[in-house]
Amino acid sequence: MRDHYQLIIIGAGPAGLAAAVTATNHGISCALLDEQASPGGQIYRAIESAPATRAQVLGSEYQQGKTLAEEFRACSVEYFPECKVWSLNSEREVGVLYKDQSKIISADQVLVASGAIERPVPFPGWTLPGVMQAGAGQILFKSAGVIPSDGVVLAGSGPLLLLLAWQYMQVGVEIKAMLDVTPHSNFLSALTKFPRALLAHHYLTKGLIYQRDLKRAGIVSKMAVSNLKAEGNGELQSISYRHLGREHSIETGLLMTHFGVIPDIWLTQAAGCQHRRDSSQQCWRPQHNEWGNTSIDGILIAGDGAGINGVRSAEYAGRLAVLQALFSLGVISQAERNQQSINPRKQMRKERHIRPFLEAYFAIPQNMLATTDKSTIICRCEEITAGEIRAAVDNAHGDSNQVKYLSRCGMGPCQGRQCANAVAHIVADAGGEAISDSSLFRGRPPVAPLTLAQLASLSAENAS
Amino acid sequence: MFKQLQNNDLGNLEVTLDGCKILVPQGTSVAAVVLAQGLRSTRTTPISNSPRAPFCMMGVCYDCLMIIDGKANQHSCATYVKQGMHVETQQGVGPALGDAR
């Protein structure tokens, strides 16, 4: 690994891979850093190693990653897998942990393609063993061929839940129930976005096919489910919920939930990029322009890390951002940049027709984002409840960061990844204020924990 | 709760899980292995000693911490199995730190 590159790409998902492929053959020094062992990011996880039968079950969308991964392997970009980026600053200095050595390298242009994480939505019992995120179930399946053996309850909202149900169905996993928390009112608000969504009707068709297949297999979602609870002594034993005005419960050792995905903004936050609250996507995301430029010169963002737009969009955004980086580096002219961007931009626009509809339809109900159930754990690491957070709001002057100082909420090893959103919503709700750009915790580096020895190796390296 | 599909052309490795030797497919994360082995929880919390298990499988939640080759607080979902690896469930903050060597 060199000390300096003209371009560093962080993340080997569709955005980062497409970016790398676009950057190749321009004679620039370029590195792609990713924490996973192989290229693919979240959607194409283990794309190179998954056996053909498994890839088939995972669906056509997944298999498309194969070509991209092959193109990437053939390109000249230096690839560093199992390389964790633990810091990024406004000077475009990138702290990396590679082969147990920490190092700070720099670049003229940094493209952050960090992707998304699943939106953590706390509910009673969500910390019990046996409760996991649907994405976790999918990762187990994609990368290890590990699937539920005694059935599973799927709950939450969003396309990924449907996709997972369909994938599980193919391999004979018993789906005990599909509980959809999408309230009926979402249907109305989504209706106005429907005409535009028709312009990307292949997505709608795919959703309908999944639903049809599931229905044939006898799996039907219960709609507008509320009061989801996971119960059990030391591990999940049953779940309960409310549907059509009645309480129900199901015995299960496994519950997988999904509440949509949100951008992974830890790197852009660390760098000091400006972030905005996006009320439609119910998340915070780095401010950026049509080329992916953030508020900091030379730091670009592409893919779901910039705002959730899905896999195809991520690829196009990756290409556009690299064109911009190449232009900034003086490698291509403005005319070349513009010319080469026409097609990806057009495609990207087409892809995005579906988003407003999906965002409105799958919007998470406010009472789940800002739970009023005082005993629900919000901070999984420090085991801080919603009640404790609400109690701290006054003394913390309605500021999430000061709620953190008082309660230790967000001070555990996950650095607030699992609680930041919920805390922001609860603090705003308790203080009677609207959620805002600054409701999130301030980022605290390092982006990933480093051991003292790993950190010390930075200084040893510099001395030599 | 979980099972592993039979389709790995990859070889098997021997690892020790809480004192028992097991054969596991190469290229798998420790978390996937322990779940497939039927382990329900991988650690207990330092505060209330409640059991926890992998939740996100992508390095975000820190609930999959285990003691791997003697080192506490290792991300089992982001650690790949290796021949001869020792994996243990972690209780709270983990074992005492010992004296200066």
Next chain:
Amino acid sequence: MNTDILIIGAGLIGTSTALQLAMRGCRCIVIDKASPGRHASGSNAGGLRQLNRDLAEIPLSVAAAKMWHNIENLVDSDCDARFPGQIRVAENQSDMHKLEQRAAMVRSMGYQHEEMIGRKELFQIVPALAPHCIGALICREDGYARPYHALTAFRQKAESLGASFHSDCEVYNITQEGDGWSVRTSQGTYNSSIVVNCAGAWAGELAAQMQEPVPLTPKALMLMVTERLPHFVDPVMGAESRKLSFKQMQNGTLIIGGALVAKLDFEQERTDIDWQQLAASAKTVLDFFPQLQDVRIVRAWAGIEGFMPDNIPVISASHKANNAYHAFGFSAHGLQLSPVIGLIMAQLILDGLSELPIEPFSISRFNH
């Protein structure tokens, strides 16, 4: 808005001053451009240290320590204060010699709180320490508190006695009007008989507006904290000839610091962690506690603090104007002093003089 006493800055110093004034029945308002504890007072390392203080600070620090030991009487909360002692380790004979001289000097001033311990006792107190250490200076009554909790307790007590706190209220401009002051802020103008400048790293600008410029330098100090660990060390650790400041909190986390300075954009109030310095600090920690090598840092941050050239604060009535007072520039060790500073300021304001020796902290000391 009219008030008798306007305190600018709701850090520990302003808040403690408000508390003592309120205890003596005075009406005061504390204003802050952010909110109480947003800056140094909420982000510091929590150390309560009399050990190795500047000689001028010793009387104040000793008085403050007494207050910390009874802090619940003062603010109805123990502020999570604990007193496992603070230690300054000697790694060689030259360190040992310097520390012995220091101990003798403090004793000669009539104070007993700092004492030397040899290798045997050092390892009884800190068995986990690397074997090359040979002795230490110790202050057994020292310890630490949780800063934001302390600040909140001070504020709540002051409020219960009638003090008011106004957040998001930034001072733009201070002008003298007759014997009193007119203070223009982002939330309108405050007229007050008396102003107290407790604006931390920003106090230099305010002092300049009050025609008393001071050589204050804002700096951002860094700290890092680890995941929770099994208990392994009681006292707060420092070292004679190395940048080490290190403690294990009740919850098991380690807080590591020691004069590590971050990059600071003071205008934007933006700090950038300097990893090279933290790396050097990590190395130092491992030299003393090699068994920590696999312990993970989960967070690092920097807090903005005001430093004076002589590293001791300004605690003073104005030398230029009536009815103006200053307490700032605590140069990275103001938490420990804060209870007594409030007391001193209340005495200065209400009695015209303080019982404790504060001449070394005069604002005019930089004039020559």
